Amino acid sequence: MILFKKVKQNIVKINNYILSIIINYMTSLNLFKKKKCDDYNTPLYVWKMLLDYLDLGKNTIIYEPFYNNGESKSYLGKLGYDNVIHENEDFFENYIHYNFDIILSNPPYSIKQNILKVLHQLDKPFVLIVPTAIISKLYVKNIFKDDIDKIQFIIPNRRLQFEVNGYNQKRTPFDTLFMCYKLELQRDIVYL
Numbered sequence: 001m002i003l004f005k006k007v008k009q010n011i012v013k014i015n016n017y018i019l020s021i022i023i024n025y026m027t028s029l030n031l032f033k034k035k036k037c038d039d040y041n042t043p044l045y046v047w048k049m050l051l052d053y054l055d056l057g058k059n060t061i062i063y064e065p066f067y068n069n070g071e072s073k074s075y076l077g078k079l080g081y082d083n084v085i086h087e088n089e090d091f092f093e094n095y096i097h098y099n100f101d102i103i104l105s106n107p108p109y110s111i112k113q114n115i116l117k118v119l120h121q122l123d124k125p126f127v128l129i130v131p132t133a134i135i136s137k138l139y140v141k142n143i144f145k146d147d148i149d150k151i152q153f154i155i156p157n158r159r160l161q162f163e164v165n166g167y168n169q170k171r172t173p174f175d176t177l178f179m180c181y182k183l184e185l186q187r188d189i190v191y192l
Contacts (some may be wrong), residue, residue, distance in 0.1 A: 063100035
């Protein structure tokens with residue numbers, strides 16, 4: 001009986017040791033870190049909600065620089081906007097090659113600060129779908145400085161639901177709004 005207890009204790013120690021080795025190895029590979037999901041694709045109804053309010057001319061050249069699932073050009077086309085630049089390429093390397101009137105996009109949230117820096121330097125009108133927390137971010141004030149009065153927000157009449165991995169989400173875990181620059185809306189905060 002004593003021998004059996006000692007064998008059992010040794011087996012437990014060995015199993016714990018092996019388990020700790022496996023956990024350390026997996027941790028070194030970053031397998032336990034939660035990966036950021038930047039692939040929140042914009043469904044047709046969101047584009048329609050925005051464009052019904054903005055009422056851009058149908059000849060407006062729209063640049064949608066963040067490709068995600070590649071459906072934005074098709075969705076915007078269904079809404080009558082045929083002059084859409086939407087390519088599967090790196091925004092930071094390619095935006096300077098395009099002539100456009102406005103940027104409409106749902107950018108990767110993990111790099112939105114870098115995107116805002118570039119967009120401010122571009123100094124062209126834009127509308128970005130971003131989490132509502134953007135309103136309280138000090139970096140927005142620091143990036144736009146003297147142009148902060150050109151920032152306006154359109155608040156959707158409901159929580160926007162996105163497409164993730166080919167599926168429509170039933171409940172997106174965050175609220176979003178439309179951050180606008182140089183659109184000269186009638187009010188700084190517009191509720192749809």
